[in-house]
Amino acid sequence: MANAPIKLLIAASGTGGHLFPAIALAQKLPDYEIEWLGVPNRLETQLVPKQYPLNTIAVEGFQQGFGFASLRVLGKLTGSIIEVRRILRQGNFQGVVTTGGYIAGPAVIAARSLGLPVVFHESNALPGKVTRFFGPWCTAMALGFAEAAKYLPRAKNVCVGTPVRSQFLDQASDASLDLAIPDGVPLIVVFGGSQGAVAVNKLVRQSAQAWFDAGAYVVHLTGDRDPDAGSLKHPQYLELPFYDNMAALLRRSAIAISRSGAGSLTELAVCGVPAILIPYPFAAEDHQSYNADVFTKAGAALMFKQSELTAQKLQSQVLSLLQSPAELTKMGERAKAIAVPDSAEKLASLVREVVES
Structure with a gap:
């Protein structure tokens, strides 16, 4: 087992802006055993399974003020955290990378609750609410624009740019x-x-x-x-x-x-x-x-x-x-x-x- 590859879970979902940088990263880690965390019926179900095993969870973002809909979303979030913890434990993963969006929440919480390191990549100059909230929880914040660092004063920020498709x-x-x-x-x-x-x-x-x-x-x-x-x-x-x-x-x-x-x-x-x-x-x-x-x-x-x-x-x-x-x-x-x-x-x-x- 000493030579077993490192197992990494990549949580990236929704649009090309989240998925393409994550795929470009994965291609630069050929010696890692990589699996994916996504959401059903999103773009990742078309792009990812040809290259990496895809795990899906039911989670969505808080789009409105607090109410009955928010309670339903909160219930899904809780269930998704439990599911990601199960995936991480059973798969013996050694780290998590996420490119943001609402899938980042359960991925970060589950990983950190198990003591696993997390790298969060934020591509925008103004980090999103999820990034600003979870950034300090992560082991490192990888930034697409150096300007984003001023919105993440408590995070370990490293400006790396945003990966692009190999073409x-x-x-x-x-x-x-x-x-x-x-x-x-x-x-x-x-x-x-x-x-x-x-x-x-x-x-x-x-x-x-x-x-x-x-x-x-x-x-x-x-x-x-x-x-x-x-x-x-x-x-x-x-x-x-x-x-x-x-x-x-x-x-x-x-x-x-x-x-x-x-x-x-x-x-x-x-x-x-x-x-x-x-x-x-x-x-x-x-x-x-x-x-x-x-x-x-x-x-x-x-x-x-x-x-x-x-x-x-x-x-x-x-x-x-x-x-x-x-x-x-x-x-x-x-x-x-x-x-x-x-x-x-x-x-x-x-x-x-x-x-x-």
Whole structure:
């Protein structure tokens, strides 16, 4: 048993912003025996079982003021803590990593109640309520943005950046961009993260004709919940719900129009893409604005509140940037300066230090 691999439970659930960094980390720990903790009917049930054993628990977040619904959620939380303790004990796990969200609560409580070390990765510049509450309980807090440390004064903070999918670090992936975009034309890429962005989609469609007239092509990733999908037709407009090879697409782009979730911003930074950022206005505690602020202060992006952005303003800002290639180049270089391309290695090193000490 002396040479048995270290067993690690990774608690990551819900969206790509939680799952992709955790998967990138797991790939940097090939000598570990890794299992996953997730929630039924979330994205992890599609992505994880092909690579790692998936354990699921019934847990959800507190979305409203205290009431009968909160009592039900509290009951689920209690049951989930008991279940995670059982998983950890029976599996003889030696540590836990979580990337936040409401699954982090039972994972942290169960692990610490058993005396197991916990590494918590927080990708946002403004840590969420769960992170701020549980951070001091954890053995180490791994941060995507150094700015997050000021909100976690009692935690052991280590800035490691946010890991990205391997395709973003593989220059050979550029060869597989299979879209009909001529060489040499400026390309605008629009995306709203894994959930899409209907309000942004509407502004883009209203603005796009002027960009076409300027010779630009637009690749518009609408998500799968846009009722107006298919309403704009133009030979310079490619509309898709999703696109698998985002790394190649972003490297080909002249400018991106995007929400400012931490995962999307990490991908933009690694690829060195100038951006117009439109934070999701209903994100918890407006944390996307805090993320975008890091990029605007660095000169890597422009940020506009959705409530204040008109199609005319978006149209003119994009045209102004397209007509200023030197400024776009500077913005791209500043974006790359924010990137931490070896983030997965840094996080893996921290996990080894914590779990193996």
